[in-house]
Amino acid sequence: MLRKKLIAGNWKMNCLSKEGTDLAKAIAAKVKQENYNCDFLICPPFTLLSLVKKCLRGTKIALGGQDAHFAVKGAHTGDISPLMLADLGCSYTILGHSERRTDHHETNKIVCQKAIAAHAAGLKTVICIGETEAQRDEGKTIKICQDQISGSVPEDSTAKNTVIAYEPIWAIGTGKTPTAADVQEVHAAIRQALVKKLGKATAARMRILYGGSVKPGNAAELLSLPDVDGALIGGASLKVDDFIAIAKNATK
Numbered sequence: 001m002l003r004k005k006l007i008a009g010n011w012k013m014n015c016l017s018k019e020g021t022d023l024a025k026a027i028a029a030k031v032k033q034e035n036y037n038c039d040f041l042i043c044p045p046f047t048l049l050s051l052v053k054k055c056l057r058g059t060k061i062a063l064g065g066q067d068a069h070f071a072v073k074g075a076h077t078g079d080i081s082p083l084m085l086a087d088l089g090c091s092y093t094i095l096g097h098s099e100r101r102t103d104h105h106e107t108n109k110i111v112c113q114k115a116i117a118a119h120a121a122g123l124k125t126v127i128c129i130g131e132t133e134a135q136r137d138e139g140k141t142i143k144i145c146q147d148q149i150s151g152s153v154p155e156d157s158t159a160k161n162t163v164i165a166y167e168p169i170w171a172i173g174t175g176k177t178p179t180a181a182d183v184q185e186v187h188a189a190i191r192q193a194l195v196k197k198l199g200k201a202t203a204a205r206m207r208i209l210y211g212g213s214v215k216p217g218n219a220a221e222l223l224s225l226p227d228v229d230g231a232l233i234g235g236a237s238l239k240v241d242d243f244i245a246i247a248k249n250a251t252k
């Protein structure tokens with residue numbers, strides 16, 4: 001298989017200790033029960049990383065942060081460095097999620113700097129891109145995504161250290177999704193942008209996840225698309241049965 005599917009849960013700013021550890025333990029137990037032919041990643045809030053790490057022991061589920069600073073250490077109150085994530089046992093971090101781009105004014109350039117720092121710290125990155133509803137209505141989706149790939153993905157990216165997540169902003173948490181044909185068209189265009197940026201061989205091996213209202217009911221169709229290599233799941237990743245039901249579609 002050229003690209004093994006990745007099923008990733010982004011817990012966002014959810015779960016206190018008990019809820020988070022219960023959820024992680026339940027997911028770990030289910031993943032151990034069966035032989036899933038996909039990779040798993042869970043990205044809890046920073047506060048739960050150590051606790052969740054313990055719950056995932058003995059499983060193949062990777063742990064990730066939801067953001068990381070571009071500096072290794074220093075005077076950056078409230079921020080977390082990629083080395084700190086690695087130190088806690090994370091192997092991934094999400095970067096450039098639309099909620100970070102909106103709430104914290106992160107630009108493509110900042111996301112790119114963060115990715116370089118994360119890779120230097122030994123982390124793999126899930127670099128998020130996606131258009132707003134207004135941009136889609138204006139027919140700018142592909143141009144926006146190509147620009148985000150060009151600006152947010154560093155030159156040092158490889159298929160091993162980088163995953164792309166296409167998340168149309170208007171589909172996040174809304175229950176709305178693009179049609180399967182639209183998702184495939186955008187993913188294929190993203191892969192073309194990766195060819196331009198990183199070359200054919202790397203682009204062919206780099207995973208491109210879809211995110212935005214992925215649920216058990218639409219996972220089969222989305223995950224069967226030729227350029228969809230997994231899912232970045234928000235709301236449904238907080239429900240063990242939904243998260244696992246989605247993963248079952250990734251193994252087919």
Ligand code: 13P
Nearest residue numbers: 010172173212213234235
């Ligand atoms: P939802 O699955 O809740 O739409 O969130 C998607 C997302 O933003 C994952 O990063």
